[in-house]
Amino acid sequence: MDLRSDTLTQPTPAMRAAMAAAPVGDDGYGEDPTVNELEARFAALAGKEAALFVPSGVMGNQIAIRVLTQPGDVVLVGRHQHVVGFEMGAAARNAGVQFATVDDQMGEWALDEVREALAAEYDHQPPVAAVFVENTHMFAGGHPVEVSAVVALANEIGDRPLHLDGARLFNAAIATGASVAQLSARATTVTVCLSKGLCAPVGSLLAGPGPMMERARVERKRLGGAMRQAGVLAAAGLVALDTMVERLAEDHARARRLAECFAVAFPDSNYDPARCRTNVVSFDHPRAREVVAQLSTWGVLGQTVAPRRLRYVTHAGVDDADVEYVADVLTRFSLS
Numbered sequence: 004m005d006l007r008s009d010t011l012t013q014p015t016p017a018m019r020a021a022m023a024a025a026p027v028g029d030d031g032y033g034e035d036p037t038v039n040e041l042e043a044r045f046a047a048l049a050g051k052e053a054a055l056f057v058p059s060g061v062m063g064n065q066i067a068i069r070v071l072t073q074p075g076d077v078v079l080v081g082r083h084q085h086v087v088g089f090e091m092g093a094a095a096r097n098a099g100v101q102f103a104t105v106d107d108q109m110g111e112w113a114l115d116e117v118r119e120a121l122a123a124e125y126d127h128q129p130p131v132a133a134v135f136v137e138n139t140h141m142f143a144g145g146h147p148v149e150v151s152a153v154v155a156l157a158n159e160i161g162d163r164p165l166h167l168d169g170a171r172l173f174n175a176a177i178a179t180g181a182s183v184a185q186l187s188a189r190a191t192t193v194t195v196c197l198s199k200g201l202c203a204p205v206g207s208l209l210a211g212p213g214p215m216m217e218r219a220r221v222e223r224k225r226l227g228g229a230m231r232q233a234g235v236l237a238a239a240g241l242v243a244l245d246t247m248v249e250r251l252a253e254d255h256a257r258a259r260r261l262a263e264c265f266a267v268a269f270p271d272s273n274y275d276p277a278r279c280r281t282n283v284v285s286f287d288h289p290r291a292r293e294v295v296a297q298l299s300t301w302g303v304l305g306q307t308v309a310p311r312r313l314r315y316v317t318h319a320g321v322d323d324a325d326v327e328y329v330a331d332v333l334t335r336f337s338l339s
Contacts, residue, residue: 037234074099081107110146145283
């Protein structure tokens with residue numbers, strides 16, 4: 004049972020057929036019709052003027068930083084966000100920015116900390132140039148951030164640009180009942196990943212204002228992300244948007260079942276399974292790495308995302324029988 008990540012998903016037969024039949028052109032010249040269709044489709048879904056197809060979510064985030072900031076700027080982020088801890092220090096390397104972090108342990112921000120960070124410029128500290136928020140919040144167990152929370156944050160930061168790292172944004176939409184456009188409405192730019200729960204083999208999208216996306220296209224080339232006959236990849240993304248969004252609810256239900264089993268198996272972790280609203284089971288345990296290692300000997304694969312925090316992720320490659328196998332293992336499992 005490989006629950007390490009939803010990046011393990013495989014393209015569906017419909018995706019493979021679409022990839023084989025996709026009309027293509029040179030995307031470096033903006034001439035790939037399938038890429039253009041995918042970009043237009045996501046821009047419309049997100050309520051933005053334009054979008055850009057990129058190889059990965061990390062590149063999407065890094066391009067957003069480059070078009071929203073200048074070297075030396077401060078970006079306000081949650082300290083457990085992907086852009087801070089899981090992109091190998093790319094923001095400092097690629098854009099020369101620094102992070103000011105606020106507590107986001109539970110997936111949302113304390114607005115008093117936001118106010119304090121913004122006010123620091125009056126004390127001879129660099130002003131905050133942009134704000135980044137993540138939805139769903141992976142480290143917090145795939146926590147879906149409600150529209151009201153995004154609106155409250157946007158109201159606090161005023162006219163500063165807001166980037167929404169929406170790697171699992173469609174999961175958030177399914178969990179909250181809000182549309183992608185509603186979740187993205189207050190964001191200047193937004194990314195989404197096609198190769199996690201949506202099962203496409205490669206690719207993410209960055210959306211935002213038209214002129215900004217033209218600048219983003221330049222930054223994509225600078226980072227080595229300009230592609231040529233990329234329609235063979237974009238075709239799978241179109242199928243993903245058409246066929247794989249609603250089924251994310253199945254992943255959420257299976258993750259909730261696993262969360263309940265983990266909560267019983269590890270009562271000392273004080274894990275509340277009700278916090279599992281999407282497809283990520285994540286909680287702290289003093290021997291997290293040992294738990295992951297020993298469960299792997301039973302064929303249950305997961306990983307740690309911090310020394311004391313473990314994570315198990317459901318996806319299209321996991322069915323009900325797999326979940327029940329894990330549930331059975333957990334009833335018999337104990338740390339040696």
